[in-house]
Amino acid sequence: MSNGGFMEKQILFPEADDTEWKRIQDLSALYAGSTASPHPSGHPSVKLMKLMSDAVIPFRDASMRLISEELIDIEQTVVKSDYIANQDSLLRSLIYRCLMSIQPRVLRSQTEFMRSKRHYLTASSSEDRYHEFAQWLSTPEGDAKYREVFPQSVVAAQSAARNFADEINEILKRYASDTNKLSTLGLVTSQRITDIDISSGDRHMGRAVAMIHFDDNNTVVYKPRSLRQEYAYHKLVEYINNSEGDLYFGSARVLERGEYGWMEFIRSRQGNSPKYAYRKMGELLGLLHLLRATDMHFENIVLHNNIPFPIDLETLLAAVPPQGAKKSSASSYVLSQTATFVGLLPSALHSPGQKADKSSTDVGALGYTPGQKSPFSTLVLHRPLTDEMHFSLEFLDRTDPALLPSLDPREEIALVQCGYQSFMVWAMAHKTELSNVIRQEFKGVNIRFVAEQTQRYSETLRLATHPDLHKDPKLHSMALWRTALFRHQVPEQVLVSEHEQLIKGDIPCFHFLSDCTDIFFDSQVLVKDVLESTPLSHVLKGVQNLNEDELKLNLWLIQLSFAAKISQSAAHTDYLFSESAVKASKSDINVNQMVQELAHPLMQTRVEGHGEHPPTWIGGRTSDTAFQYWRVDKLSLELFSGSVGVALNLVRSGVIFEEPAWVSAGESFFQKTLANLANGTDWENIHHGAQSGVESFLWAAMEVFELLGDKQGHQKAVRVLAQCLSKSTLYDLDVSSGYAGIVLAFSPHIDSDSTGTLADLVAFSVNSLVQGAQALDVASLQYSGFAHGVCGLYAALARTKGLEIENEATDSLIKKLLTFETKFKTADGGYRFGDEGTPEAKGWCHGLPGHHLAHAILHHYATDLSPFTDADLQVESERIRNTCFGGNISLCHGDIGNFWVLLDASRLLNYPEIGALTKKAAADYVERILPVALKDVNRHTITQSLMVGTGSPLAFLGKLQRHELRSPLWFGA
DSSP states (O other): GGGHHHHHHHHHHHHHOHHHHHHHHHHHHOOOOHHHHHHHHOOHHHHHHHHTTTTTTTTHHHHHHHHHHHHHHHHHHHOOOOOOOHHHHHHHHHEEEEEEHHHHHHHHHHHHHHHHHGOOOOSSHHHHHHHHHHHHHHHHHHHHHHHHOOOHHHHHHHHHHHHHHHHHHHHHHHEEEEHHHHHHSSSSOOOEEEEEEOSSSSOOTTTTEEEEETTOOOOOEESOOOOOOEEEEEEHHHHHHTTTOOOOOOOEEEOOOSEEEEEEOOBBBOOOOOOHHHHHHHHHHHHHHHOOOOBBBGGEEEEEEEEEEEEEOOEEEOOOTTTHHHHHOOOHHHHHHHTSSOOOOOOOOOTTTOOOOOOOSEEEEEHHHHHHHHOOEEEEEESSSTTTOOEEEEOOOOOOOOOOOOHHHHHHHHHHHHHHHHHHHHHHTTHHHHHHHHHHHHHTTTTESSSSSSHHHHHHHHHHHHHHHHOOOHHHHGGGGGGGGGOSOOOOHHHHHHHHHHHHHHOOOEEETTEEEEEEEETTTEEEOOOOOOOHHHHHHHHTTOOHHHHHHHHHHHHTTTTSSSGGGGGOOOOOOOOOOOOOOOOTHHHHHHHHHHHHHHHHHHEOOOOTTTOOOEEEEOOOOOSSSSSEEEOOOSTTTSHHHHHHHHHHHHHHHTTHHHHHHHHHHHHHHHHHHTTTOGGSOOOTTTTHHHHHHHHHHHHHHHHHTOOOHHHHHHHHHHHHHHHOOOOSSSSTTTTHEEEEHGGGGGGGTTSSSHHHHHHHHHHHHHHHTTTTTTTGGOOSSSSSHHHHHHHHHHHTSSSTOOOHHHHHHHHHHHHHHHHGTTTTTTEESSSTSEEEEEHHHHHHHHHHHHHHHHHHHHGGGGOOHHHHHHHHHHHHHHHHHHSSSOTTTTTHHHHHHHHHHHHTTOOOHHHHHHHHHHIIIIIIIHHHHHHHHHHHHHHHOTTTTHHOOOOOOHHHHHHOOOTTTTSOO
């Protein structure tokens, strides 16, 4: 390569450092790439040219010339077959499909070639200049010049066309051989073929699925692979359907023929009972989970008369962990064995590098709806059939119809859970018989294995169609090594095989055998002993281990998967503070029982770490702003909705309610995670923030170690914080993720650090906050409230008054920020969510409660700077009590957060009457409102997170027992 491969690295591998680039070069040396040469161009027959004369395909004649040999083969294959209803009609359809199959390989280069010749074109209009060039390109001279400039494009086109022609030949020969068997099975009722539709989807080993259409409107599916999986599934379903009970599963009939097979075509036909269909989807989820299936997204399920039929079963028995998976990533191991891994449940797919809330598609069979924007860009052709033709990358809307009509999401959850539970209860009662059938039918079946997301392969193949890469076969080969970037754990044999398959235009694919632990490509062992057990034994072990605890976990995960479908406004307690003020709480309220009910699930979703890996939790992982997107995953390392808040809740609740096991479970998380951070962390590439990042972990660790009297642990957390602040500059200004949060979080711990390190760190954060806030202008402010708004900034500055860390610019800056705050105030004393026109917000994160907390902090720590009188503050408190309750139960923007604000504000402002009133109302809320609210299914009751889930009431019950507990809202008490 020229210049030591400098240009190749800069253009094709810009994200690779020198070490990674050397690794890619070494890999490429193992396989130099395709040495195939294009065959000479010829002339398609007069018959074919006449048949295609009205086909609207860019550069049609030139493309036909490139693949003339393959087109002639298709023509001869059709002419020789005795099973064609209308040869000309089928031939025209096949030639059109073959031309469309090569379009991705030639059109970009053909378009680029035209643009480079525009100055030679003499026609007057853009359309005529296109036709002038297209006519020249189809001549021997134009064809020869194209082949000279774009040799790799010609190779790719001829390879794709050869695969197409060969598959048509295979299909017709195999159909002729199998027609009697197909008729006997009832898969074919007429022998006359009208069309063969080879899928434009993923190709493996040069072949793709095809739909064979007949003159009686019947269709059969041809699959160029073994259908042993489908046949085994069909036999298993027969056994279940014939058993006692009302379980019934749909299964397509198959004719299994070894290297290929034929499958019944299931027509999509929605019935008139969507509720029944949702329940049946739950039953199917149970069966596919039992068989450890994966990749059952919405395109792989067809609904026929309320019964779901899986139509691609290559990935049954596929969720088998590799060797060492449990030790390297225990949470991923656990999740891979749950119902969420099947693919039926709602599951948002996001493109790497794209904001998840901007571009995503729910690919789950139970989550997909049309109109969602694809997370992956598509090449779109503009100004076709003109000399101004060009492409752009665009994120397009998905238009496929939904599998099921939408119901109330909570009803969907209940129905799917009901079906899932029905099947699993039946399976637990029939373990022995079920195991015997699975063992017998699934012995020796192939299981598809894809080593990377197919979308990454597809995008790499798209990259490889760039005209510059079509000019240079060696550069084209090098570009296809992009799939190997940063995949250091993947065996070299797999990476090399992937590249070989990509060179041929295929989506790389491998397989397992159900009774073997090796990876295969074709019939050859590629890597030995990859899996921790054989797929079949893994599934059979799962059947024997079915139990009630596993059932409960999966029923909860089903709820979590639907969370993003539930409207955030669906959670309403309709609580009125004024009613609580006149009620006396009962003395027999069982707080301990409620705490048990909230904390016990945290122990069930905890995943024990192995070796140096800390324990963690699985659950609902949300975006930094709570609900812009949602996925079931390992919880992130942050306080707001991650593992930090869960662990802090366990330790505090364990200490207060005397549950040592809870304390131990939470403490081990802090000890091991802290040790890992101390041993080396890439601070620049980790999330930051006192509520949304690693600093939130360090604050919670200090809280835990202080509560447990662990001075060494506390000091270690201080040292790690010093590393963090010294090596990262990725901070905002706000409380959630910026310097204001760091100032508020760690100021109360300064006195616990005898070394003075923490004081220096907070002083540094104060100075950074001051510097950043001085540059603010009111127009740049987007949000009200404490978490992301300006009041959190001056509250943090006020907290430093009287401490050695106070900045000399604090007073003037607080006054400036107070004037900015009025931007969000309503005429009657509330605060809007954001700019003019947004609704009034009623929580801590945005709205009056957050501002009231800031005013109380300012009034307490910097009384001389507070413009608020006692009368002002009491009016605010009253407005909160009268207008801000009745929403959800969360700390972030719900009732519990508002209670906590009122309790802390009454102490800061020395308003004992308001404090007593709030405590009385809180007791009534815990007794009367909370038990009912927790039974409702909404986003805040099915996630365990501290700030937006069931962690909120658990933390608050602890607060009511120990008022000195520091608040996660402002880190004070």
